[in-house]
Amino acid sequence: MSRQFRVALGCIFVLSLVVFAQSGAGEQSAVKQSFMRAKLLHSQNVLEAITLEDYAGIAKHAEQLRLLSFDEDWQVLHTEEYARLSADFRRSAAGLANAGKSQNLDAAVLAYFQMTHNCVDCHRYMRQSK
Numbered sequence: 001m002s003r004q005f006r007v008a009l010g011c012i013f014v015l016s017l018v019v020f021a022q023s024g025a026g027e028q029s030a031v032k033q034s035f036m037r038a039k040l041l042h043s044q045n046v047l048e049a050i051t052l053e054d055y056a057g058i059a060k061h062a063e064q065l066r067l068l069s070f071d072e073d074w075q076v077l078h079t080e081e082y083a084r085l086s087a088d089f090r091r092s093a094a095g096l097a098n099a100g101k102s103q104n105l106d107a108a109v110l111a112y113f114q115m116t117h118n119c120v121d122c123h124r125y126m127r128q129s130k
């Protein structure tokens with residue numbers, strides 16, 4: 001094994017540790033992690049649908065996001081603040097679904113922005129409450 005190769009392997013190892021620690025994967029089950037990641041997939045799908053002016057796609061993925069928030073796996077904390085942040089998220093997702101159904105692209109962009117803000121707010125709260 002060449003020296004460069006060993007150094008590169010070492011770097012990859014350290015990087016993967018950092019990513020692992022950041023994702024909090026050590027504390028979560030794989031099932032829970034894939035549940036959380038599903039939010040990211042659906043919101044990427046919504047963005048794609050918005051950019052393609054695919055109203056049915058906007059409504060569909062927004063509705064899936066809204067439904068995720070009722071899932072048992074969503075209820076990580078049982079605090080009033082977590083419930084409030086979840087309700088805010090649900091409202092934005094519902095607004096997004098409605099914008100899709102009523103074929104209103106500007107309303108969809110606005111609701112997407114609000115929903116993304118709700119993602120960030122809750123994650124910030126999670127980091128603070130650790």
Ligand code: HEC
Pocket residue numbers: 023024025028033036037039040043065076082085086089115116118119120122123126127
């Ligand atoms: C009401 C709270 C809440 C909202 C809103 C929320 N999340 Fe999360 N999210 C969590 C919790 C709890 C975790 C688990 C990690 C933790 O404990 O911090 C998480 C984790 C994640 C992860 C990391 C999964 C992994 O690989 O470990 C992703 C990605 C994610 N959320 C995406 C989103 C996206 C995208 C949105 C908005 C469309 C969103 N979340 C909205 C609470 C929320």
